[in-house]
Structures are given as C-alpha cells and as structure tokens.
Amino acid sequence: MLRPLSILAIASCAALMAGCEHVAPAKPTPVLKPGETCPAERVVLPKLYASTRSRVREGWFLLNYDLDGSGKAVNISVIETSQPDLIDPGPVEAIRKTSFAPGLTRFGCKALFTFF
Numbered sequence: 001m002l003r004p005l006s007i008l009a010i011a012s013c014a015a016l017m018a019g020c021e022h023v024a025p026a027k028p029t030p031v032l033k034p035g036e037t038c039p040a041e042r043v044v045l046p047k048l049y050a051s052t053r054s055r056v057r058e059g060w061f062l063l064n065y066d067l068d069g070s071g072k073a074v075n076i077s078v079i080e081t082s083q084p085d086l087i088d089p090g091p092v093e094a095i096r097k098t099s100f101a102p103g104l105t106r107f108g109c110k111a112l113f114t115f116f
Contacts, residue, residue: 032106032107032109038065038067038100038106039100039104040099040100041071041099041100041101042098042099043094043098044093044094044095044098045094046061046088046090046093046115047090047094048088048115049088049089049090052086056082056086058082058115058116059082059083059086059115060082060113060115061081061088061091061112061113062080062081062112063076063078063092063095063111063112063113064076064108064109064110065077065095065109065111066105066106066107066108067100067106067107067109068105069102069103069104069105071099071100071101071104072096073100076096077092078091078092091111091113
C-alpha cells in the first residue's frame with residue numbers, strides 16, 4: 001500500500017509533467033568570434049568514393065562543425081557542394097578523424113575540401 005506522501009509525490013510529478021512540454025536545450029550560436037580559428041593538430045585528407053571520382057572531375061565540399069573540447073569535431077555537416085547532387089561521406093569522415101587541440105571549444109568552424 002502506498003503511503004500518503006508517496007501518492008502526493010506521484011500526483012505532483014504527474015501534474016508537473018502534464019503542464020510542461022519538452023523543450024530541447026538551445027544550441028550555442030554557430031559563429032566564430034573575430035580572430036578565432038579552429039586549428040587542427042593532425043589533418044586527415046578525404047578519400048572520395050570511386051563513384052564520385054568517375055562522375056565528377058573537380059569540385060568542392062564546404063563543411064560546418066563544432067569542436068567539443070576533447071580534440072574532436074562534432075555536429076559535422078555538409079552545408080554546400082559544387083554540385084547539388086554531389087554526395088560522398090569522405091569529407092565528413094576526414095573531419096571526424098582530424099585531431100584538434102584538446103581544451104578548444106568552438107562553434108561554427110568551416111572546412112573547404114577541393115578536389116581535381
């Protein structure tokens with residue numbers, strides 16, 4: 001049998017959850033301050049798939065990423081390519097494998113990979 005305090009606690013939790021909607025935490029604004037950079041300690045160059053190489057002779061990928069302070073890039077995304085249908089995971093994997101300075105937190109870093 002539940003004690004009156006337990007019933008009150010359950011009712012309070014239910015009332016609190018019923019009146020609130022889940023809101024994801026806001027992400028920091030993805031803008032570097034003037035003069036800030038995202039220096040890499042060890043750069044990994046992208047390896048493009050053979051299917052990309054056979055279809056496209058030259059082009060580029062512009063990526064956006066954040067540095068989480070552990071020396072790794074997170075939230076990596078391709079924001080633009082030289083051709084709208086150009087899809088290849090190589091540049092994203094290259095940023096994921098690149099090492100950055102530990103302790104460095106940055107939001108809105110950019111990387112441009114060109115190939116020819």
